[in-house]
Amino acid sequence: xxxxxxxxxxxxxxxxxxxxxxxxGLLERVLAEVAKTPSTHAIFVDAGYLYAAAGxxxxxTEDRRSFDLDAEGLIEALIDKARTIFADSRLLRVYWxxxxxxxxxxxxxxxxxxxxxxxxxxxxxxxxxxxxxVDSLIRSDLESLARHRAISDAALIGGDEDLVSAVxxxxxxxxxxxxxxxxxxDGRNQAEPLLWEVDSQRxxxxxxxxxxVSRRAVVAYEAGMGPAAPRPSREDVRFVGAQxxxxxxxxxGRESLVGLLAGHPYLPGSVDQELLVEAERLLQYSLRGQxxxxxxxxxxxxxxxxxxx
Numbered sequence: 001x002x003x004x005x006x007x008x009x010x011x012x013x014x015x016x017x018x019x020x021x022x023x024x025g026l027l028e029r030v031l032a033e034v035a036k037t038p039s040t041h042a043i044f045v046d047a048g049y050l051y052a053a054a055g056x057x058x059x060x061t062e063d064r065r066s067f068d069l070d071a072e073g074l075i076e077a078l079i080d081k082a083r084t085i086f087a088d089s090r091l092l093r094v095y096w097x098x099x100x101x102x103x104x105x106x107x108x109x110x111x112x113x114x115x116x117x118x119x120x121x122x123x124x125x126x127x128x129x130x131x132x133x134v135d136s137l138i139r140s141d142l143e144s145l146a147r148h149r150a151i152s153d154a155a156l157i158g159g160d161e162d163l164v165s166a167v168x169x170x171x172x173x174x175x176x177x178x179x180x181x182x183x184x185x186d187g188r189n190q191a192e193p194l195l196w197e198v199d200s201q202r203x204x205x206x207x208x209x210x211x212x213v214s215r216r217a218v219v220a221y222e223a224g225m226g227p228a229a230p231r232p233s234r235e236d237v238r239f240v241g242a243q244x245x246x247x248x249x250x251x252x253g254r255e256s257l258v259g260l261l262a263g264h265p266y267l268p269g270s271v272d273q274e275l276l277v278e279a280e281r282l283l284q285y286s287l288r289g290q291x292x293x294x295x296x297x298x299x300x301x302x303x304x305x306x307x308x309x
Contacts, residue, residue, distance in 0.1 A: 039089035039152040042145060043078055044138055046158035047098035053159070053182035053189050057206055058213035065277055067215050071112050074212040078180075079117070082155055085178075085202075092151055094118045095141055097134045101268040104259070107251050108274075139166035146175035155180050156198070161191035167198055180204065216281070232283055234296040240279050241300025249305060257305060264306070267298065275301055 051069060052062040059067035075094055082091060096112055096119065103122045105113065113120035121141070123133035138158070143166070145151045154170055156163065157180045167177045179198040181190045183205045195201060232240075248271075249257060260271070267275065279297050280287055287293050 039086065040092050040150060041082055041086045041089045041153040041155065042092040042151045043082055043094045043155045044142065044157065045078075045094065045096050046134060046138065046156075046160065046163070047096055048134065049158045049160065049189075050182065053184065054209045054213055056189075057183055057185060058209045059215045061215075065216075065273060067213055070212040070214075071108070072115055074209070075112075075115060075118060077208070077212070078155075078157075085155075086153055089153060091117060092145070095138075096120045097123065097137055099123045099132065099134060101270045102259075104256065104268070104270075105252075106270055106274060107248065110251060135160060135162040135166065138163060139169055142166045142175075142177070143169035143173070146170040146173035149174075151175055153178060157181070159190035159194065161193050164191075164193050164197050167194070171197075171199070176200075178202065182209070216277070232285055232293065234293065237279065237283070237287075237293045237296040238300035238303075240282050241275070241297040241302075242304040243282070244275055244278050245301045245304035248301075261305065264302065265298075267301070272298070 051064050054069065055064065055067050056062050061067060075096075079091060079094065094117055098109055098120065100106055100109060100122045101124070103124060105120070105122065109120055109122070112118060121134075121137045123137055138156075142154055142156075146154070146169070152175060154175055154177045156167070156177055159181065167179075170177050176199040177197075178200045179190065179194065179202070181201065181203045183203055260268075275297060276287060276294065287297065
């Protein structure tokens with residue numbers, strides 16, 4: 001090789017070396033930026049699973065009408081638990097998935113939606129009060145957040161086998177999915193394929209949920225035995241119906257009122273159930289089996305709302 005060829009080779013080697021140095025420098029800067037960027041986690045709550053499992057564990061029933069759930073306190077507890085588990089990570093938000101008739105928020109769902117760092121996502125409720133579309137909402141959010149690198153870890157509270165595809169979708173984009181469950185008094189309340197698919201599992205026991213779940217105290221009336229409280233008059237019940245209507249309107253606004261009035265004289269099942277439970281709480285008297293009083297309750301509710309339109 002002559003001097004010219006040696007010179008060209010040396011020049012080429014120097015050029016390659018300079019390119020490698022620039023590439024290494026760029027890589028070091030990228031790694032430094034990544035190191036400064038905190039990990040991010042989110043909590044995904046299937047409310048149907050949570051109410052059923054927590055109610056069964058702490059109140060002895062899966063019927064939402066029979067117990068109260070301090071959702072705000074429980075969500076704070078879940079956020080604190082995540083902060084402990086994902087110590088070097090920041091919270092993106094809590095996603096709360098539930099069902100509602102025509103996807104219209106109940107009063108309880110609206111209060112949850114107003115909490116900081118909480119996003120309520122609603123599927124439908126069918127005639128049998130079964131959730132429809134919730135699993136697909138969870139999958140959509142999990143997959144989208146993982147694909148856009150918005151989260152590195154997902155804490156999923158649920159038990160349905162249909163959530164397996166949501167877990168697989170998020171993992172496919174590099175996110176880790178951690179399944180959080182609720183202790184079952186007997187057997188198991190989470191599908192085995194879901195347990196197999198996730199990156200880790202954790203179960204919360206009765207002590208965790210006790211502060212946030214309490215049975216509702218409703219005074220029962222038994223014909224022939226005498227009630228523990230006097231039977232309210234129709235006018236008393238009608239007045240309570242109007243009180244509840246005023247609260248409903250203040251919480252929902254006139255836009256929701258227009259939709260509700262379109263169905264008069266029939267109330268959506270979820271609204272009717274809320275009306276009954278709240279009336280029993282205010283009256284401290286059970287209206288179950290009291291068809292005349294329940295009609296008076298609905299009449300009072302409708303009378304107030306129609307007077308406002």
